[in-house]
Every structure is written in structure tokens, then in C-alpha cells.
Amino acid sequence: MDDWIQHRSAIWDDSSLLVIDQTLLPHRTELVRLTGVEDYCNAIRTMIVRGAPLIGVVAAYGAAALAAICSSVEEFEAGLPRLLETRPTAVNLRSALEVQLSVARSSPTFLQDALLESAHQFYLSEIQSSKAIGAAGGQWIEARFGGSNPIQFMTHCNAGRLATVEYGTATAPIYWLHENGLPVHVWVSETRPRNQGASLTAWELAQAGIPHTVFVDNAAGHIMQSSPIDVVLVGADRIARNGDTANKIGTYLKALAAREHEIPFLVAAPGSTFDLRAGTGREIPIEERNPEEVSTIVGHCGGDLVRVDLVPRGTSAHNPGFDITPSHLIHAFVTERGILEPAQITSLATSSAP
Numbered sequence: 001m002d003d004w005i006q007h008r009s010a011i012w013d014d015s016s017l018l019v020i021d022q023t024l025l026p027h028r029t030e031l032v033r034l035t036g037v038e039d040y041c042n043a044i045r046t047m048i049v050r051g052a053p054l055i056g057v058v059a060a061y062g063a064a065a066l067a068a069i070c071s072s073v074e075e076f077e078a079g080l081p082r083l084l085e086t087r088p089t090a091v092n093l094r095s096a097l098e099v100q101l102s103v104a105r106s107s108p109t110f111l112q113d114a115l116l117e118s119a120h121q122f123y124l125s126e127i128q129s130s131k132a133i134g135a136a137g138g139q140w141i142e143a144r145f146g147g148s149n150p151i152q153f154m155t156h157c158n159a160g161r162l163a164t165v166e167y168g169t170a171t172a173p174i175y176w177l178h179e180n181g182l183p184v185h186v187w188v189s190e191t192r193p194r195n196q197g198a199s200l201t202a203w204e205l206a207q208a209g210i211p212h213t214v215f216v217d218n219a220a221g222h223i224m225q226s227s228p229i230d231v232v233l234v235g236a237d238r239i240a241r242n243g244d245t246a247n248k249i250g251t252y253l254k255a256l257a258a259r260e261h262e263i264p265f266l267v268a269a270p271g272s273t274f275d276l277r278a279g280t281g282r283e284i285p286i287e288e289r290n291p292e293e294v295s296t297i298v299g300h301c302g303g304d305l306v307r308v309d310l311v312p313r314g315t316s317a318h319n320p321g322f323d324i325t326p327s328h329l330i331h332a333f334v335t336e337r338g339i340l341e342p343a344q345i346t347s348l349a350t351s352s353a354p
């Protein structure tokens, strides 16, 4: 197996983007090669790739692939909704496409070359952001909870390197602490219905040799009540100007329980996840997913992935993909610019945030 799979989610290789197929993890590690614009759209739509920052990176490369079949900037702009409409909640998708559109409009060189160069920059800048988030969050956490006992984290969904390019957002401080020799332990919420915690975060942490325990989503309150959790650390798909944060469904309940137990609830995210045009969480679109993800479950059986029924035939199911955690429940944001309180978000307007 290629070396990069141990620490990245995707690499540029031979005129295409090579990505890990996240729908098959943790039981099969297979790669998918994205070349034409429809490959990119399909990978985001079907969640071969997922996680807000990675969706943005893949969209940036997808825009370069779109440019390859366009003969003018106008034609390119008219094609962008194909990528933009693949998933609605992660703002990184829109941010990446807006950057690519401005590159296309201002580029004196051949359109596709400029867009490809910009996609490479986007890829590298997400890695830099993850590293900076790791150092900022790691130092903040070490100062408060570092010692000889493992620092106890709780996380939800996958905000690791599989959701970014490398290091992750919520996992980046955990990797930083681990690399700096501090003992850590991570409580990983399974994250029904698609189980990104159980399938992806547990896979990543196991590869990094980080001690972790998976629990069912419903156990979060009990664990906070009965075990010493130091920090709840999650990622984000879109953060509004007032700090309201969209993240994987179930995040809000963890924030409520963390408040009750006086556990700091931190949201780790790069600038590309802040949506300064959205005043509050009410302006964030919540993805409505296929009810089949609730009424069935996918598992691994004898080498094959199988989907089995969970609910009586004919029972209706509701499947919102994300929820909004109100900013007053969020202790702080861990960003590449350091630790920010919700009231400081507008300071990002002077950075590269959209």
C-alpha cells in the first residue's frame, strides 16, 4: 500500500487526484482516481470523499477539471453549479469555487493551468491550517490538562485527516499532543447514521497509535457524567458570524451535555469553514439525507459490505445530516490564527476567510 495513505486523504498524481474511498473504510482500503469533472462531482456527492475541508480541496481540483472542457470563463462559470450543488452544508465547497472563479477571471494564462496551480495552493494551505490548528489547540490543552495522566478527549464524527488532507481539525491538537509525548485518550462517538466516528476516526487513530474507545452516540451524556472527560473537541462544516456552528448531527447534544458538566466544548476549524455572510445558524442550509441511511445499516460480512434493514418495512425515517450548536455553548474556536472566542470571529474578515 502506498505510503501517503498513512497520513493523507488524497494526493495529486499523474494528472488526477487520487483519493481514499471513504465509503469502504475501515474494512477495505481502496483508491479512486478522479480525472474528469463528473468524477469529482460524484466523489463529493456519494461521500467517497467527505469532511468540510476535503470537500473544498476536491472541489478546487474539480474546478480545474471543469476548465479543461470549457473554452471561455463564461462557460466555466456556467458549469460551476455542477460542483456547487453536490452537497449543501460545508461552506468550504463554496469558498473553494469562489476562489477558483476569481482565479479564472483574473488569469492571463491558460485557464486550466492557473486553476490547477490554485488547487495545489488550496491543498497545501489546508495542510498548513491543520498544522497550525494542531499547535494552537495542543498548547492550549496542554497548559490546562497536561500531566502524567492521559488527557481525556471526546469527539464526534470524523474531523481528522480523512476530513481534511493531513492532521485534521479536531484531531490535529490530539496528534500534536501525541507527537509531543503527552498521553492522550479519545472517546469516539460512533456517529449514526453513517458511523464516521466508528469507521473513520477509529481507523485513523488506530493507524496513529493513539488510544481510543468507541461508544454509541446515546452514551455521551453518561460518559461525561461518569468518566473524567477534559475536553470535547469537534470540527465544523460552517460557522456563522455569531459563532453558531453547523457540524454533524448529534454535535448539539454533546455541547448541551458538556455545558451541564462544565467541560470545555471546542470547535476546531480553518478559515475556509467560516461563513461571514451568514449572520446566525438559521442561515446555514442543513443537508437532508436519504432516509435509507436511518432505516438500514451497512456492515462488513465475509469480505463484502452489506446493508441490512433495521426498522419495520414502511416506517418513515428522518435524516438531517447536520445540526447547529449555538455559539453560547462553544467555549472557543481553534483556528490557524489561534484560539478565538465567538465574539472574535469577525476579526477573520481581515484574513483569507471568505
Ligand code: MRU
Pocket: 050, 051, 052, 053, 090, 156, 157, 158, 159, 160, 163, 164, 168, 169, 170, 196, 234, 235, 236, 237, 247, 248, 249, 321
Ligand atoms: O457528512 P460528513 O461526513 O461530510 O460530515 C463531516 C463533519 O460533520 C465533520 O465533523 C466536519 O466536516 C468537520 S471536518 C474537519
